[in-house]
Amino acid sequence: MMTSAETGQPPVAIAVRDLTVAYNDQPVLWDIDLDVPAGVLMAIVGPNGAGKTTLIKAVLNLVRPAAGSVEILGQSYRQSRDKVGYVPQRGSVDWDFPTSVLDVVQMGRYGALGWIRRPGPRDRELALQALEKVSMRDFADRQISQLSGGQQQRVFLARALVQDAQVYLMDEPFQGVDATTERAIITLLKDLRTAGKTVVCVHHDLQTVPDYFDWVALLNVRKIASGPVSEVYNDTNLRLAYGGRVAFLSRDSAAPATAQSVPEED
């Protein structure tokens, strides 16, 4: 396989090839081809049940695909694992678990620590720095159940930051957070992009896509479109992804669409 330097194309952070994922032979993703260029801030949008979370999980090798493959920075996930940071959905863990904020953030260092070794002073320092970046340093010793939703999300982000990765995959980082946290998160994500990192977020709020992201993938079991927001984020593609379930606010279909997802049953 040729490297990006040889072909003269922009380097690809994540390359998804012919990916099909099924749960009990019920297809969730059909034959997805997707290239995420390095250094973009990308949103994955699509209706509920479109397979957004599954796509992220397949990239992370958390679910076994029925067909196809994924490469991260030109390598398999197994080889590039230490270059990938992951922010799961906030609701996926038990926040009454007896542990502290600092402890959760230090979990981001477990990959680097390897087996059996415990986190040391250096890991602690890195964790505190990451907490500083999300303005949560003062909460380091708090029990995690005493945090608000937005604070919990920041802790998860801090944990991803200490992973010091090249590619970040985030599952709905804006889900149920307050306005302040949302602003803080987007600033942080843009800082990551400036630092040359690639960030991929599952995103729900169609209105904010043009403001927050520069790259987008529209998904509904199959890939509808992907590319720069200015090129592919339009009425036509949104209609293809959401069917008739989107109320469009923009009249000019040439302009980037601002649309609102109509609540639906999952």
Place this chain on the structure above:
Amino acid sequence: MLSLTAGQMEVQIVAIVVAVACALVGVFLVLRQMAMMSDAITHSILPGIVVAFFLVQDLSSPFLIIAAAATGVLTVSLVELLNRTRLVREDAAIGIVFPALFSIGVILIARFAGGIHLDLDVVLLGEIAFVPFNRTTLFGVDLGPTALVMMTIILIINLLFITLFYKELKLATFDAGLAAALGFSPALIHYGLMSLVSVTAVGAFDAVGAILVVALIVGPPVTSYLLTDRLWVMLALSAGIGVLIAVSGYWMARGLDASIAGSMATMTGVIFMVAYLLAPGRGLIALAFRRRRQRWEFAGTMLAIHLLNHEGLPSAEQENRVDHLQEHLNWDSDFAERAVRHAERHQTVVRQNRHLYLTEKGRQRAREAIVR
């Protein structure tokens, strides 16, 4: 050998009545995902029974049943109370409450019931073979073994409750929110059901003991759940399976000269295993067949979509080569070859010079699959 004495016949009938009564309430416990509550209640009503027994000194007194029902409701309330403090989760709350109550019961028996007819083994394991010796008479007429009289009454109560409140039970089981909105109190139904479970358990105690009641409450509904989708069929099937358990368990015990209650529980497991393997549509064997069929169908659809996605694109020449499927779809060559042959047989693709092309039928199939 197959002839039964009158006493053995009575044992058999008691076993059947107990099994049916348990199976009926069990259906709702299983559907409400509260099966482990039956384990909790059958253990925790023990202190209620013991205290009532100390007061009336008669194991067959209806007072014992009332006390047991009250203790059962107490158990449910204690679990809910603990759960509501949000200091422990529901499963842990159950795990704390029933051992505590059961322990009180066991200690009471061990310390104060020495010599009286309330033996730990009997409470725990039951001894259905002794059932015919304890008889109920009314106005000098022998009505039959006390256990049979008691269990028949309990069975009738269960049947009445289920027939009268069938609609409410159904609604509260499948949509508690709607039930509440329509003015049927789900809490009332819940506690009513729990009282029935307690009453049934105490009636069955004598015959099969605390732990094996659980087998009779959970086994038949779980087995029938593999066989039907309709509530009333499930109730009828559960009752039938209860009878089957009672009869086969009795004969197993006679054949092996082993504990009747233990044999009934064992037969519960055997009958479940049979349904688990053979149930039409849901059994393990049917499932394996379906998986096999679906696997190739799925692979065929996957192939069709793959070809459709690249049709007419410059990359098509690369993507549609048979020997490239291995690389692109990450299929091993054997699997790829078999999938292609399956697709050819179903006329969704044609092979020309080691390249694959969709037929119109294949295109149709791919489009149908991706547009939901």
Place this chain on the structure above:
Amino acid sequence: MFPEVFTDIYSDYTIRNITLGATVLGLVSGSLGTFAVLRRQSLLGDSISHAVLPGIILAFMLTGSRDPLILILGAAIVGWLATLSIMAIVNTTRIKQDASLALVLSVFFGFGMVLMTFVQRQPDAAAAGLSRFLFGQAAAIIWDDVRTMLIIGSLALAILFVFWKEFKLVVFDRAFALSLGMPVQRFDVLLTSLLVIAIVIGLQTVGVILMSAMVVTPAAAARQWSDRLGVVTILAGGFGALAGVSGALISAYTARMPTGPTIVICLTAIVLFSLILAPNRGLLWAWVRQHRQSRDIRSRVVLGDLYWLSQQHEGVDHGHSMAALEAMSAGRVAVDHGLEDLERAGLAQRIDGDHWTLTEKGRQLAVSDLNDEDQDQRDA
């Protein structure tokens, strides 16, 4: 009785075995139980502990030996088999976890009962010893049992210590652990094996029917005292040991006092104490906090009303009747108690009998309260 117990621990061989055995058992099952409770497997523990009965009896029937190691091995194998059956039923049918647990529990136990009738039919006196596996019998613990518990228990605790960090992550955030490439399923198997060990280790002392309490209750109690997993685990071990020792000794010294139930009663006392009195999470403190809060709200309401009244009249020293305040609060709060609290805090003072006015300190507080309220409204 009690001083006698303490001298006996040093002199009496039996008592020493009981104490040691119960301590090891409580320590191991309590600390391993923490993970079971956090994984929401409290009831799995109950199911396994009942289901191991046929394992014990089969081990005895096959080997004819009452060696604790062999019986425990038999129990562990069948405990694993039960766990696998439960998982298989949940994964391949639409039967839910709870029904699957209850079914396996009762069927396995029932099969154990059938086997038990075979064993009891044998004239061999050794078979009689098996019935103590139902409710446990502390007095029958011999050094062999203690040694077996010690070996298996230390092994289990060592595994817990070595993979501490991994266990914590796998239980807290499975998806993240997977993304780091951890063999999460293997850790699941290992954790469930530890649960099986936690259960079988206490079977002779506590018995199959109540053993699950040894796993669940100490962890639930310990969780109330700390928010750190390490502390919770150690405390759970401590509570387990405490209940184990006190229960076993009470049972050994009292006639007709079955060991298992006695230990469970001790555990229940510990968990009740913890639920009510543990700092921060305890129900008593929650109640006190709530009471204090509602008192604080009452004072603030009365303070605000008093301030409003003073604004309507010239002069701060003008007294206002309690009747006026009661009319303002319209029964929302108990004005008389509120005024007493304010007086005690030096925020309000009584002038001529039934009339009240704010102190300077009270006036300042009322003004700052009002400003805060305005700020809140602007924010909203």
